[in-house]
Amino acid sequence: MFPAISIDQFAQLLGADLRHRGTCASVQAVVSDSRQALWMQPTAFFALTTQSGDGHAYAVHAAEQGAAALVLSANSPLAASLPTLPEACSVLWVDDPWKALRRLAAHHRSALTGTVVGITGSNGKTTVKEYLFHLLGDARIARSPKSFNSQLGVPLSLLSAPLDAPGMLLEVGVGASGDMGFMAPWVAPNVGIFTHLGDAHAAGFSSREQKAQEKAALFHAADWVVVPAAEPAIRTALTVPARSWSWNEEVGADMIFTWADGTLRWEDQGRSIQGEASCPALDGVDAHNVASALACILYLGWSWNPERLVDVRSAGLRMERLPGISGWTLLNDAYTSDVDALGWALESLAAEAQGPRYAVVAAPPGMADFAPWMDAACAARGIDGWWGVGADLAALGRGYVDVDALKIAAPWNEVERPGVLLLKGPRQARLDRLLPTLQAQHHDTVLGLDLEALAANLRHYKSQLSGQRIMAMVKANAYGLGAVTIAQALAKHHVDYFGVAYVDEGLALRQAGIQTPIMVMNPGEQSVEGMLTHGLEPEIFHFQALERYAQAFLRYPELAVGRVHIKVDTGMHRLGFAPDQGREVGQRLAHWPGLQVASVMTHLSSAEEGSQDAWTAEQGAAYHRFYEDLVMELGYRPIRHLANTPGVVRHPHLHGDMVRLGIGLFGDSPVEADRACLQPVVHVQTRISHLQTIPPGEGVSYGHQDAALHERRVATLPVGYADGFPRALSLGRGEVLIHGQRCKVVGAVCMDMTLVDVTGMTVHVGDSVEILGAQMLLHEFAERCGTISYEVLTRFSERLGRTVWNPQA
Incomplete structure (x- = not known):
């Protein structure tokens, strides 16, 4: 939200033609999503065209939701054919709504009086930003909402900063060459942090050096940039001074961080900055992110609170969706809270479609008039109610004195039917203590889905296409990950089709409210009625x-059309018509005019294998012969789809009209170069249950195997082959990560437990363990198991705890 601008001044700033003047005289906020609460302040809706769709299609809805102004392209046919709008709403025409939004953001940036810290890099942008904000402990500091670092997120973030904010922490992402050129001139950070130069977004660049130069372009006018000393390519790419940091005594670093016995110490080369503070042990990723944030604070000379290092990692925790008791769904965000973060959490709650929506909240520190603010915020977003925690709220009759009192009252039991419950409050309110009471699953080993990474992988594949449609494969319960959760997330990003294996899988999606077209690959003989009554389309x-x-x-005369998908067998030899049967299929279809061929498909058996490219070409040629023969009989051209995940990357000439994406969406690819561009979606974590010392010469686990000549420290983990951690990982073939360090499996993997070697490490019972995720990638895990990624995912047991990160991504 920014200071109110009159409609005339707003039009002038955008270079817009004020086509219709509404009764609302000013604008104070901007959105591009018509589903947001537009009536809380005078809001302008920008109709942006993206890969997901044309914002002009939602302009009328935005006006009906209370938008004060619509910013439309003068070249859009929809802009010229608007119906009568609510009287408050003005209409502005611009040449390009994207350019108009950036122009407005540039004007606002020029008026900011505080220091703008630009944060970019391949990974860690959001975490470093949240660590900065947490360590500063100053609610006046502005920051990008959530992970708003895209071409859209950056201008919206800037526009949310109060003009008098002493600082603005601004994430800036870049996915392809040329992206930063749009943003750097008007973002113009005073100083910067370059977090990391990894493989994320590699497909958008010709080389790693080009990617470093593209990201570094953000800082062309900055005073200096904090960088990790271990990545010289970043320093080479910068045209402004770099201030580098490292852990321990790395040559050439400007600032050195060390940690020992619960104390973090820092010192710069000139010894003008030095100090120490209590800090828990940090793993590799956390250590990197804390150093980036703290180095920036120290070089800026900003006031900060060293005591906040103790729980700094909680600031990087993401909202997660958990299955709750009695049919409730939990949105757990009970680790940090300020007014902005509370507002974002309520937006996420409002976006949930499942049943009534309630919140358990504790007031952010220092926030006055919290109860009236919550009442207004919930009413504006259509949230059904809230329960407060804290002595002040209890004294007002608006809540419970503490979590224990709330547990006893259990007001959620009085709600007529279960829905979604948000937990949001500062860490000291300890709302996380509600989880054992409200959570349906309590296994220490948890499978987490990062829906933001899922969306990023979808965007990656869209960037490889030239307008083709996308069918997302969610068969086998989305490879064991939860078909409803995955389909709901992908539906928000407008995939065109879902593919399932059997009718029951399609029915489950329909019962969950999924309206996207669904293709059933193997419909079976007894399931035709269910397909027809639920709008499922058989292969x-x-x-x-x-x-x-x-x-x-024919038994359903009320159905005007029955859509089918024709499968041709070009060499996979599982299912399909022969390549020479196209004419005959078309002739048979002529007997039933109500049947419409939605698509014609085949399956490329070896699209990932360069040695099999000639065979893939033969498959493509056989497919096209069948397709043209069929079209000759049909008189129309159905959707063509041949390419799977590797086909998208390696065979663009076979993209057809639609592609099918499966494992690539979840962060793996059979093509190595493509794999480097993907983000891990599936994270499996557990905790250390027990620690013990094993004498020299003694084996462990079943069979008394894997003895060592030296004394060992061994950790017991509550995960085994019944959970999807297979016995193939026994005897050192498997590894897990604890505090960023790889630890080998020792002995045989048991049904419910696994032992790992932690000799020489500082670890404790309860410490977190990564089984699969950012450091143990899915592809490596599968190779260690001697299988493929698909099988790994489908093996994970239902008894694992399940959580969803970034549920509104």
Whole structure:
């Protein structure tokens, strides 16, 4: 939100033509999503065209939701054919809404009086930003909401900063060459942090050096940039002074961090900055992010609170969706709270579609008039109610004195039907103590899904296409990850089709409210009625199936069209018509005019294998012969789809009209270069249950195996082959990560437990352990298991705890 601007001044700033003047005289905020609460302050809706769709299609909805102004492209046919709008709403025409938004953001940036800290890098931007904000402990500091670092997120973030904020922590992402050129001139950070130069977004650049130069372009006018000393490519790419940091005595670093016995120490080369503070042990990633944030604070000379290092990692925790008791769904964000973060959390709650929506909240420190603020915020977002925690709220009759009192009252039991419950408050309120009471699963080993990473991987594949549609494969319960959760997330990003293996899988999606078209790959003989009544579209691969579906379709005269997908077998030899049967299939279809061929598909058996490219070309040629023969009989051209995940990357000439994405969405690819561009979606973590010392010469686990000549320290983990951690990882073949360090499996993996070697490490019972995630990638885990990524994912047991990170991504 920014200071109110009159409609006339707003039009002038945008270079817009004020086509219609509404009764609302000013604008104070901007959005590009018509589903947001637009009536809380005078808000302008920008109709932006993206890969996901044309914002002009939602302009009328935005006006009906209370938008004060619509910013539309003068070239859009929709802009010229608007119906009568609410009287408050003005209409402005611009040449390009994107340019108009950036122009407004540039004006606001020029008026900011505080220091703008630009944060970019391949990974860690959001975490470093949240660590900075946490360590500063100053609510007046502005920061980017959530992970708003895209071409859209950056201007929206800037526009949210109060003009008198003493500082602005601004994330800036870049996915392809040229992106930063749009943003650097008007973002113009005073100082910067370059967090990391990894493989994320590698597909958008010709080389690692080009990617470093593109990201470094953000800082062309900055005073200096904090960088990790271990990455000289970053320093080479910068045109302004670098201030480098390292852990321990790395040559050439400007600032050195060390940690020992619960104390973090720092000292710069000139010894003008030095100090120490209590700090828990940090693993590799956390240590990197804390150093980036703290080095920036120290070089800026900003006031900060060293005591906040003790729980700094909590600031980087993401909102997670958890299954709750009695049908409730939990949104757990009970680790940090300020007014902005509380507002973002309520937006996430409001976006949930499942049943009534309630919040358990504790007031951010120092916030006055909290109860009236919550009442207004919930009413504006359509949230059904809230329960407060804290002595002040209890004294007002608006809450409970503490978490224990709330547990006893259990007000959620009085709600007529279960829905979604948000937990949001500062860490000292200890709202996380509600989780054992409210959470349905309590296994220490948890499978987490990062929906923000899922969306990033989808965007990556969209960038490889030239307008083709996308079918997301969610068969086998989305490879064991939860088809409803995955489909709901992908539906927000407008995938065109979902693919499932069996009818029951499609019915589950329909029962969850998924309206996207669904193709059933193997519909079976007894399931035709269910497909017809729920709008599922069968894959047809032999004449008997065609006849059976057609006869069933005739029993539903109320259905105007029955959509089918024709499968041709070009060499996979599982299912499909022969390549020379195209004419015959078309002739048979002529008997049933109500049947419409939605698509024609085949399966490339070896798209990832360079040695098999000639065979893939033969498959493509056989497919096209069948397709053209079929079209000759049909008289229209159905959707063509051949390419799977590796086909998208390696065979662009076979993209057709639609591609099918599966494992690539979840962060792995059979193509190595493509794999480097993906983000891990699946994270499996556990905790140390027990520690013991094993004498020299003694084996461990079943069979008394894996003895060593030296004394060992061994940690017991509550995960085994019943959970999806297979016995193939026994005897040192498997590894896990504890505090960023790899630890080998010792002995045999048991049904419910696994032992790992932690000799020489400082670890404690309860410490977190990464089984699969950012450091143990899915591809490596599968190779260690002697299998493929698909099988790894489908093996993970239902008894694992399940959580969803970034549920509104």
